[in-house]
Amino acid sequence: MIVSETQIRTAVQDDDAALAELDRSTWSTLHAVLPAPEPGKPFFDARHLPGDYLVAVRDGTVVGFVRVVPPTPLAATAHVRQIQGLAVAGSARGKGVARALLRAAMDRAREQGAVRITLRVLGHNAPARALYASEGFVVEGVLPGEILLDGAYVDDVLMGRSLVR
Template identity: 85%
Template sequence: MIVSETQIRTAVQGDDAALAELDRVTWSPLHAVQPAPGPEEPFFDARHVPGDYLVAVRGGGLVGYVRVVPSTPLAANSHVRQIQGLAVAEAARGQGVGRELLRAAMDRARAQGAVRITLRVLGHNGPARALYASEGFAVEGVLPGEFLLDGAYVDDVLMGRLLAG
């Protein structure tokens, strides 16, 4: 899918180093609950495989990614996909890359037969919450003080939307 100058495609194993670097430089307690990745840490592993990721490419370089996976391994909710990570390089922020990735994630979920998509976002991440809301995601639940980050308790906000239309 090509929108403006950004190409959105499925990640490949060869993207590992670029995605690992993007993950390192975009890491922030604004959105991360895990410690910052180390300099030699690979991006892909047994649970995080290239086919689960869509990447945004501009000018030959990776500028963002989104991970879209089934929310659980249960057959009873195989109609649901979950976004489990979205990152955009600092230089590409404010240029619609996050929105393009989010829309591509919803398109992929639809193509996989999903009728619903969900995500979790930290309560203090106003920019991400505003993006998700502008694309039709609604707050469906809040786990107050679910995470202790930098000495402060932070809410875990559950958002979702239907994929019809």
């Protein structure tokens, strides 16, 4: 049996429809704090540019994405990158796609001169937290009950790691 390889590349404008569909199909309160994306709404906009995203492609199909951006526009945080969204299609889960995207995000951050990378993850998202921990991220803070989802308060967990090898 031949197992397809995952290619990671920078997103391009032509990925918009595929990423919008992936975003809609993977939306869940397990990881999302914003309302579900609306059908027909573009994925990219003035704040979410193609160059901010890495996409995972298997057999010619976009099956995942990660957004890697500076956490603020301040010069004082220019050495940091933040992961602001990671999603993998159901059909590609369990195949190492999320891990490949996470590693590519760290490589991209290093290429941009970052020495640190951070992210925020919902406290109840055990699979994502385990993945991040397995890649060297540690919990650096917890905002207890910070997020209200489906009538329940959920912790906002801040994780980070050094990018210095």
